[in-house]
Every structure is written in C-alpha cells, then in structure tokens.
Amino acid sequence: MTLNVQFLTLWFMFVSGMGLGMLYDAFRVVFVQLRLPRWTFPLADVVYWITATVCVFGTLVHSNQGQVRFFVFVGLIIGLLVYMMTLSRTVRKVIAALIRAVKWLLRFFKRTFTLLFIKPAIGLYKLAWVLLGFLTALAMFLFRVVVQLVYPVWKLLLWLTRPLYKHLRVPARVLRWLNFLKQLFQKWFRKGK
Known part of the structure; x- marks a missing residue:
C-alpha cells in the first residue's frame, strides 16, 4: 500500500468519522423533536450501527480495497472528535x-386542506340536510293543500256515484279500497283544520 493510498484512506476515514458524528446527532435530535417512545431507542441504535458499518466499510473498500489498518481507526476517531x-x-x-420547519409545513398543509376541502364538504352536507328538510316540509304542506282542495270534489263524486254502486255489484276489494281512500281523505281533512 503506497503512502498516497494511506493518506487518502486516512482522509476518507476522517470524513467518515465526521459523518458518523453527524448521523448520531441527527438521531438524537429526531428523537427529542419527534418525542418518539423509549422502546424505539434500541431499534434506532441497531439502525445507526448498521448504517455506520455499511458506510465505513463502503468507504474503506473504495479507498484501499477494504484493508483494515491502525490509521483507519485513528482517522475515524479524529474525524469524530473534530466534528464533536x-x-x-x-x-x-x-x-x-x-x-420544526417540516412540522410547520405539515400543520399548514393540514389546515389548508381542512379549510379548502373538509369544511366546505361539511357545509355542503349540512346545507343538503337543511334543503332536504325544507323540501320535505314543503311537500307535506302542498300535499295537505291538495287533499283539502280535492276533499270536496271527492265527497261530491261519492255522492254522485252512490246510486250507481248501490245497484251495481262492486267487488268487495274495490269497496274496501274506496272506503280506505274515504277514511284517508277524512283524516287529512281533519288535520288540515
């Protein structure tokens, strides 16, 4: 191994040591800022050490074909201390x-989405229920008006056709149906008063 390769490897390990320190700080800050539960700490340690090992070994393979020497550890430790x-x-x-900026952006997008989509959807839903209630009340009112207007005509029609259906043999089903309609009109006519 030439002296040039050794200095290059030392430099790469120095940079890797600084990167490991940066990665460690990133993990610490993320845990504090996001208030992650304590049971995730061991998982984060495993992820950190796997990432650190892969990065350092990849750098070592790139710089000197993966040869581990004393100056590799010296470079890592010096880089880590300088970074700290x-x-x-x-x-x-x-x-x-x-x-914090990402949290603020997420809150902003959530509020914007709520204002642009959720609140109008809730408003339209409430408006639809109000309109449906109004239309139902209007339909009931109009039905009562029609029943009250038709009731005298119905009574007149019954009075005029009474001689006919007394002499004719009308099936019992038709008579029951006519009687039901008569009771229905009388009921609605009483409610209207």
Whole structure:
C-alpha cells in the first residue's frame, strides 16, 4: 500500500468519522423533536450501527480495497472528535430547525386542506340536510293543500256515484279500497283544520 493510498484512506476515514458524528446527532435530535417512545431507542441504535458499518466499510473498500489498518481507526476517531468539538452544536440546531420547519409545513398543509376541502364538504352536507328538510316540509304542506282542495270534489263524486254502486255489484276489494281512500281523505281533512 503506497503512502498516497494511506493518506487518502486516512482522509476518507476522517470524513467518515465526521459523518458518523453527524448521523448520531441527527438521531438524537429526531428523537427529542419527534418525542418518539423509549422502546424505539434500541431499534434506532441497531439502525445507526448498521448504517455506520455499511458506510465505513463502503468507504474503506473504495479507498484501499477494504484493508483494515491502525490509521483507519485513528482517522475515524479524529474525524469524530473534530466534528464533536466544532460542528456538533450547529448541526443539531440546523436539524432541529429543519424538523420544526417540516412540522410547520405539515400543520399548514393540514389546515389548508381542512379549510379548502373538509369544511366546505361539511357545509355542503349540512346545507343538503337543511334543503332536504325544507323540501320535505314543503311537500307535506302542498300535499295537505291538495287533499283539502280535492276533499270536496271527492265527497261530491261519492255522492254522485252512490246510486250507481248501490245497484251495481262492486267487488268487495274495490269497496274496501274506496272506503280506505274515504277514511284517508277524512283524516287529512281533519288535520288540515
């Protein structure tokens, strides 16, 4: 392994150490900002270490065909320490600000969706029920008016046809039906008064 490859590997491990610190801070901030339950901490640790291993090993394979040497660990530790001392606080603030911005955007879209779609749909639903109630009341009123207007004509028609159906043999079903209609008109006529 040439000296050039060793310095390149050291540089890549230094950058990887800084990336691992950034990833660790991202996990910490996400847990604090999103208030995730405590049972997800071990799961997040497993995800962190798998991600860190894959990233470091991928970088190591890319820089020196995966050879593990002492300077690889030195580069990782130096990168992590430099990151913790210089950029950690800034990165945490930026990530927290990004999470807050995403939360605000989600709340904004939720409110906008509610105002543009949910509230009008509820308003139309209520308006439809009011209109349906009004139309039902109007139909009942008009039916009563028609019954009250037709009732005298019905009585006159019954009086005129009485001699006919007394002498004619009308089936019992027809007589029951006529009697039912007569009672119905009398009932509605009494309600109208």
